[in-house]
Amino acid sequence: MTIPSGQATETLEAAAAARIISGVKIYGKGATTVRALDAISADFGAGQFTAIMGPSGSGKSTLLHCLAGLDRLTSGQVLVRDVDLGSLDDKAMTLLRRERIGFVFQAFNLIPTLTARENVVLPITLGGKKPDGAWVEKLARSLGIADRLAHRPAELSGGQQQRVATARALVTRPDLIFADEPTGNLDSRSATELLTQIRQAVDEYSQTVVMVTHDPRAAAYADRVLFLADGRLVRELSAPTADRILDTIRELSEDG
């Protein structure tokens, strides 16, 4: 499938930070083939906070990996701003991840041998650049880790580690932030704090965030929720609340 260039691309740029068009991802060969994404199409608007939900094996993590340039589609296209990820080689993909995409993972988010501060500025120092000290300070203050920057990950609580990871995701002022179950390992208080801070980042810096989660309460922080099942987009919910999300999940499982 091809996208007409010119006008179409311009409107896309204005409307969406990222877009997946007829994305197919197939794992394995022969009898063990798994169709993780089945011709899925979706837009992710700039400055929008999108949550992706779905049962285990619905393809939500695969969708995130492919959008983020960590994995490649079997067919179809992923566009980040105006760039077709399929056209990038490994080097260009690395640069894209470094400069335009931020990550927050469920676990093992930080390099254990580096201090919190070194972890935060890693995407910048990897590019051989000097981090903007004032910006790092500001991020650390707003995430409540200003007094923790000299510590190593092992000396931080789970919540603090996730906030350091969030600061790292924000430090390059990326076009997109991807979060894969960021609250999965956190107690409810830490989870609430982290989600509040991500929400703030969306509101204050017009940050685009895509988050995969199991937790309806976490998804309720988003602007909209995409529901996946069997590699397909089955429902979309705008301005969600935890109750509406739960209702939707119930409906979908009854349909299935």
Next chain:
Amino acid sequence: MWRVTLTGVVAHRLRYALTALSVLLGVAFIAGTFVLTDTINSTFNGLYDQIYQGTGAVVRATEPFNPGTNFTSQRQRIDASLASTVVKVPGVKAVALDIEGYAQLVARDGRPIGTASNGPPTLGAAWTDVAALSPLRLLPGGQPPRTSSQVVIDKHSADVGHFTVGDKVVVLTQQRPATYTITGIATWGSADSPLGATITAFDPVTAARVLGQPGKVSQIDVEAAPGVSQSQLVSRLQAAIHNPGIEVVSGQAVTAEGQETIRQALSFIGVFLLVFAFIALFVGSFVIFNTFSITVAQRLRELALLRAVGASRRQVMASVLGESLVIGVVASAAGLVAGIGLALALKAGLAALGFDLPATGLVVSPRTVIVGLLAGIVITVVSAISPARRAARIPPVAAMQDVAAESRRPSVRRAARGAILVAGGAAVLGAGLFGHAGNRVALVGAGAVAVFVGIAILGPFVARPVSRLLGAPLAMRGTAGKLGQQNAMRNPSRTAATAAALMVGVALVSLTTIVASSMKASVTTIINSAVRADYVVSSGGIAGGASGFSPQLERSLDALPQVSATAGIRSAVVKVYGKVTPVVATDPVKADPLFNIGVTQGRLAGMTSSGIAVSTQVATSQHLRIGSPVAMTFPSTGTKTFTVQVIYSVREVAGDYVLPLAAAEANFPQALFGWAIVAALHSQGITHLVIPVPQLLGVAVLAGLAGIVAAIAPSRRAARLDILQAVTTE
């Protein structure tokens, strides 16, 4: 990124410390070797400069050929009367008659001082009163030897034998053993003795009689008058002597010769130690490869995370290589320091063997530092390349998934590569062992390395079935055993890499065992088959060296009523068919019944003084038949032609050429009887391959035990692992 590397090394310092140890050992051997040889060379360079400081020129016989480093020079002696011509040459201040020969000091317990077989030489010399021309410096309280029953000995021998001035000492020479009075003890320059050699100085007349021939001297040393340069002196002497058989060389040239001789004599130590260094680094490269492979597998998620947040493949690879670089630098630097310590230890070891070295500061040359560091660093980094490339191939998505450490099936290409290396290496090894062309030692070395690497590459193919087989008895005994077996089979590459380091070790020990057994068997076989004699009397001297015993001994033995037959054997180094070769001479009639050298043509007992016996190998390669002429160049008397009268097949005892005693008397420079069987081994080496199965099995069992012992600490750590931690992390 560099910071990730550095902190990574610090975080894993214990594991890396063990890795670094093997690099450290290799570098220590390299550095130790260089420091030791440089130190010895610099010491002797200094000593020779000192000793020949007053020597303007040396007058001596020309040498028809250079006998090479394995044999001592066998220059013909010159007439002492030449000194009267020399002393009249303008610019000559003083001359000294220099006589050198074999003199063995005997300690009070009747044993020789110094190990004559492999140790430093036992030298006899003529005392000279011209201080500028004498290397010997009398210690206070000593007097020069003035009568035929007086000697001066070197301080090292005096210390070893507990001799003081006034003591009596027995000295063996080519004449009858005699007892002398020690009138003085001397140093050799500022050293107690050169390399632990023993020196006995006689008065010049006695020296000529017991060391050489009356009226003959080894060389004439000349001291220049003030204002006369060495080159002026040399050209004036050459003009005055005008004899093609005599050469005049400057003191500087003689100094350089002496220094070069020492350098070459000691090069064997260097080669020996560098082989150790090479082996240590070779084993080290396996250990490094293994450690880095494990580290990369363990840090899979960390490396994937780096990739996810924007580290390029190149950066990840550089990070791993950077770690190896840091380890290489640290280990090599530590190795240099350890090498200096090793040099000190080796020096002490050499002293214990009789090679006494004067105490001086250690010489650490820039070459030592550069070569040591470079070897250690390059080996470490090169060994880490393959794991680093694997690290760079980790997909960034691995940071988010529970990807099990990859256990790819080894590829067909890998099998082909391994098989080619093993086959090629075996071919080169075979060529080195059994061929005759080229540098055989280098071929054997290169072939062995190729075979090792090839087997290491093939390891993963073998590891799975072998693990299954060896693990089977364990697996039958319960779940724990089964888990162990499965774990070894799960990642055959890892299992094989771990085994490789042990494999190299076992291979080296096995090789040494086989060589030692084969050598022993070869010697035994030779002696049993070729020597019919009941006893062999040998001084154990080095081929062509200044050792052996007086021809008197043969006559004394003959005179014993218990002895029915004797045959003295003499040796020399000659040049024949363009090659420097040791030859033996004996009385063919007397030797015939005592030796079985497999005569195929002619009769030993029928040999005349112009005859020669040659081996079938030489006869074939040079197309010789009975009656063919053989031209042989002697160091003293030049080229002589002999007629082939006997052809024999057993080279192990006799070598390639046997001369009649009359030819030896006319042409050999030394009137000494000496080695027979020792010489044969020098030229022949190993003839019988013996594989001592029980010892080799023992080595294998020990290696297995070593493997188990090495696994005890990790097993205990695994057993102590906190359960909750094990469940939550990962």
